[in-house]
Amino acid sequence: xxxxxxxxxxxxxxxxxxxxxxxxxxxxxxxxxxxxxxxxxxxxxxxxxxxxxxxxxxxxxxxxxxxxxxxxxxxxxxxxxxxxxxxxxxxxxxxxxxxxxxxxxxxxxxxxxxxxxxxxxxxxxxxxxxxxxxxxxxxxxxxxxxxxxxxxxxxxxxxxxxxxxxxxxxxxxxxxxxxxxxxxxxxxxxxxxxxxxxxxxxxxxxxxxxxxxxxxxxxxxxxxxxxxxxxxxxxxxxxxxxxxxxxxxxxxxxxxxxxxxxxxxxxxxxxxxxxxxxxxxxxxxxxxxxxxxxxxxxxxxxxxxxxxxxxxxxxxxxxxxxxxxxxxxxxxxxxxxxxxxxxxxxxxxxxxxxxxxxxxxxxxxxxxxxxxxxxxxxxxxxxxxxxxxxxxxxxxxxxxxxxxxxxxxxxxxxxxxxxxxxxxxxxxxxxxxxxxxxxxxxxxxxxxxxxxxxxxxxxxxxxxxxxxxxxxxxxxxxxxxxxxxxxxxxxxxxxxxxxxxxxxxxxxxxxxxxxxxxxxxxxxxxxxxxxxxxxxxxxxxxxxxxxxxxxxxxxxxxxxxxxxxxxxxxxxxxxxxxxxxxxxxxxxxxxxxxxxxxxxxxxxxxxxxxxxxxxx
Numbered sequence: 151x152x153x154x155x156x157x158x159x160x161x162x163x164x165x166x167x168x169x170x171x172x173x174x175x176x177x178x179x180x181x182x183x184x185x186x187x188x189x190x191x192x193x194x195x196x197x198x199x200x201x202x203x204x205x206x207x208x209x210x211x212x213x214x215x216x217x218x219x220x221x222x223x224x225x226x227x228x229x230x231x232x233x234x235x236x237x238x239x240x241x242x243x244x245x246x247x248x249x250x251x252x253x254x255x256x257x258x259x260x261x262x263x264x265x266x267x268x269x270x271x272x273x274x275x276x277x278x279x280x281x282x283x284x285x286x287x288x289x290x291x292x293x294x295x296x297x298x299x300x301x302x303x304x305x306x307x308x309x310x311x312x313x314x315x316x317x318x319x320x321x322x323x324x325x326x327x328x329x330x331x332x333x334x335x336x337x338x339x340x341x342x343x344x345x346x347x348x349x350x351x352x353x354x355x356x357x358x359x360x361x362x363x364x365x366x367x368x369x370x371x372x373x374x375x376x377x378x379x380x381x382x383x384x385x386x387x388x389x390x391x392x393x394x395x396x397x398x399x400x401x402x403x404x405x406x407x408x409x410x411x412x413x414x415x416x417x418x419x420x421x422x423x424x425x426x427x428x429x430x431x432x433x434x435x436x437x438x439x440x441x442x443x444x445x446x447x448x449x450x451x452x453x454x455x456x457x458x459x460x461x462x463x464x465x466x467x468x469x470x471x472x473x474x475x476x477x478x479x480x481x482x483x484x485x486x487x488x489x490x491x492x493x494x495x496x497x498x499x500x501x502x503x504x505x506x507x508x509x510x511x512x513x514x515x516x517x518x519x520x521x522x523x524x525x526x527x528x529x530x531x532x533x534x535x536x537x538x539x540x541x542x543x544x545x546x547x548x549x550x551x552x553x554x555x556x557x558x559x560x561x562x563x564x565x566x567x568x569x570x571x572x573x574x575x576x577x578x579x580x581x582x583x584x585x586x587x588x589x590x591x592x593x594x595x596x597x598x599x600x601x602x603x604x605x606x607x608x609x610x611x612x613x614x615x616x617x618x619x620x621x622x623x624x625x626x627x628x629x630x631x632x633x634x635x636x637x638x639x640x641x642x643x644x645x646x647x648x649x650x651x652x653x654x655x656x657x658x659x660x661x662x663x664x665x666x667x668x669x670x671x672x673x674x675x676x677x678x679x680x681x682x683x684x685x686x687x688x689x690x691x692x693x694x695x696x697x698x699x700x701x702x703x704x705x706x707x708x709x710x711x712x713x714x715x716x717x718x719x720x721x722x723x724x725x726x727x728x729x730x731x732x733x734x735x736x737x738x739x740x741x742x743x744x745x746x747x748x749x750x751x752x753x754x755x756x757x758x759x760x761x762x763x764x765x766x
Contacts, residue, residue, distance in 0.1 A: 340368075373386075503533050520567070595651050661681055683725075
């Protein structure tokens, strides 16, 4: 068993392996961590399990999770032995002897729970996962209260790396003490954040069982860990980057966007300075560029990341860069390049070839190349039919294929050329779920509006951007859009684009028009809930605009501003209730919408705290 100096050496050697993971390659890191002599090091085993976990998750190779599970299990067992021995040994820190091994045990327990939760091998695994997560919750709660008895306000974070008055820096770099403090903040923050993001019904059950889910405290704890320099700090940074990336891209509204972007930038800057070759930081740099209105710079960043001839630390992460690139190209209406990027993904991971084919086919529909689109749609039909269990996007795709085949047959078309009846790219519908239109720049949004309003029948709603239309119905010719499903989708996209351009009244009229058509829709079960969600986003964005106008006219008129926010928040909350009611198990892509509703509700609650509204 290790003495104090042995623990420090163990941590230093394991950290070298971790650095290799982020600067050289996953395989090189695994080789160092699995080298002879480290079989009894819980820290080496934890990191080796982490390497395998990353390889399995990023490379979409679930079979590798079993190896990861073995490492975490062994790390937990050996850490327990070290903890018992530490009580009678010399400690290398001023905390309770052996607490470093408690951190390792808790880390391992969380990962074991996460792996087992996602395992489909047998029901016993799921019950074991609940046990593991309950155990981790208890451990991290205890560690957090022990190590942070006065809270987190005095600790530095990436957005505030220079301490202000009464704020402390974190302990010496890469010391055992830093490992302990950072690990406790990381584990507590990760566990609490995951709890806060669970679907509402599950969160209510977890709350009844005694689990708390203060999301802001979770984010603060992760930020404190991310400001450290130990191995936990990078993982905490990754968790925060992933959360902020999703929040900024998908929630539609943030109560304090500037603070989120500052924190996001700070984490990316901190980690990329330490490990400049990491593809995951390149990904998040591009996400920041995209959400701050510079998608063309994001495209350059992603292309350079993918084309780099430098050795790559995580080549499995290239698929994430390629996926982000494909959507960013799509957002910029570079459809053929986007199609190629989506098809490149079929060679990079095993997630869903059918979804990639469908999105690429949609890109070709957008540029009028129906023959190319048809060949991809034919190929994906075979892919989907071969699968015993379809992903949510694939269930959606099967319905869309049936819908367009039925439409083409009704119009007397050749059943082998049903792509010809697609007038709104089917990829546009998935783009709504990925919130792509909400990040369009003015030029792109106007071009999109012009294209959609050129379709027949004409849009009969006047807005700042729709003053006239080139759409003309010709006798004897089929309408481009002849179903409520298609008309609802057109109005929904137009509503989002008008909101993006700041035409809030026009956006509201178009979104209500989408709801009108949705009442008679056949295949698009998702349109109702998503349209209500977009209306709630509109309420909050319009509230920001109105309150800014009032404050600019009379900065002292706080009562009027408060009244603006009361009306906006009440309307948004009521509308989200409708959205949630329509987000059922039978609704396509419902889990994605449920997550977006959850994020938006949290942002609305934060705005209420900001403007001091407590009685709604």
